[in-house]
């Protein structure tokens with residue numbers, strides 16, 4: 609287990625956590641290659657519990673993202689004077705250890721946010737809609753991982769490396785609450801790579817095809833993929849509680865609801881959120897989102913069309929210098945980003961950088977991007993947002 613965080617089985621119904629979640633055996637230990645990828649190093653001396661730090665709350669702390677929040681806060685020595693661990697009634701009373709101290713998970717209620725400066729929410733859209741505004745009324749700055757407020761006009765939708773200015777007006781310590789939305793995980797991973805190129809050559813059209821991991825659907829989906837894999841190998845019918853069809857040894861269109869235009873909600877998030885984050889309603893975006901039986905970390909094929917030419921060598925150089933991005937693009941040995949390699953890492957990896965032969969001159973590029981969507985696609989991005997408030 610991660611030294612910073614530890615679940616204590618306080619009730620007999622507590623399930624052991626998937627080894628693919630933070631705190632378990634890192635997938636990277638099984639990775640065959642040595643990577644240049646970055647993860648904030650855990651420090652041995654914890655200075656994070658400090659009287660001058662903000663008071664924190666983590667909403668949905670027992671979930672896949674909630675667990676990762678704790679890990680990222682600890683890895684980055686985020687300062688805090690107190691931390692409240694909140695989840696549903698089901699988890700109330702469970703004990704957790706965080707940074708060597710014991711905490712009891714509390715049930716989320718309307719009173720949870722008294723004296724909370726920053727709340728990191730990851731308990732689903734309906735919980736955010738119900739409790740986010742209540743927290744804001746109490747003066748709390750809410751960083752929300754759900755889609756509940758992303759497209760609300762005066763709620764900033766922020767990727768710190770991309771559009772930090774969008775939240776420049778929100779300040780900690782003036783008693784005023786506010787909402788800041790974390791973009792969808794596929795959008796974050798895509799725009800971490802596409803934005804540095806967009807800044808140079810202006811993207812006019814982007815075509816995204818995703819290969820999305822079980823982790824994007826939460827801890828229970830990861831457990832179901834593990835279970836199904838075992839069941840299929842043993843010749844048993846797979847248990848389908850989270851997804852309506854067999855996931856192990858299969859792939860299928862993303863499980864988000866299908867809209868009247870034939871796109872699913874996940875695909876339209878990429879379309880709408882890109883426009884909001886880039887503050888560009890003219891950029892044309894289309895997406896096809898697919899679930900693949902990968903435990904953790906999303907992959908995306910991204911095709912870009914530019915207003916001004918951008919050759920592949922210049923694009924590679926731009927990406928090599930982009931914060932939070934690492935280039936893995938070794939053509940001779942056919943080594944490119946994989947979900948396994950980026951699992952539990954902060955950086956988004958980009959490779960397969962090549963001129964799009966279907967477009968004239970250097971007006972188009974193909975890239976392949978992988979990122980840990982529980983980390984950069986959710987918890988890390990949200991904690992980076994919180995860091996900008998300090």
Ligand SMILES: NC(=O)c1ccc[n+]([C@@H]2O[C@H](COP(=O)([O-])OP(=O)(O)OC[C@H]3O[C@@H](n4cnc5c(N)ncnc54)[C@H](OP(=O)(O)O)[C@@H]3O)[C@@H](O)[C@H]2O)c1
Pocket residue numbers: 667668669670671672673674694695696697698699700716729730731732733735753754755792793823824825826827828981982985986
């Ligand atoms: N997974 C990702 O990669 C990812 C990425 C970006 C955004 N998100 C978003 O983050 C949110 C959580 O995702 P997840 O993957 O972490 O899901 P998850 O593993 O299923 O965890 C859900 C969390 O929400 C809590 N919760 C459920 N009902 C609640 C209630 N009535 N009151 C308080 N807490 C409640 C759960 O607590 P109990 O354990 O007590 O039920 C649990 O802590 C979702 O909005 C999701 O869209 C997820």
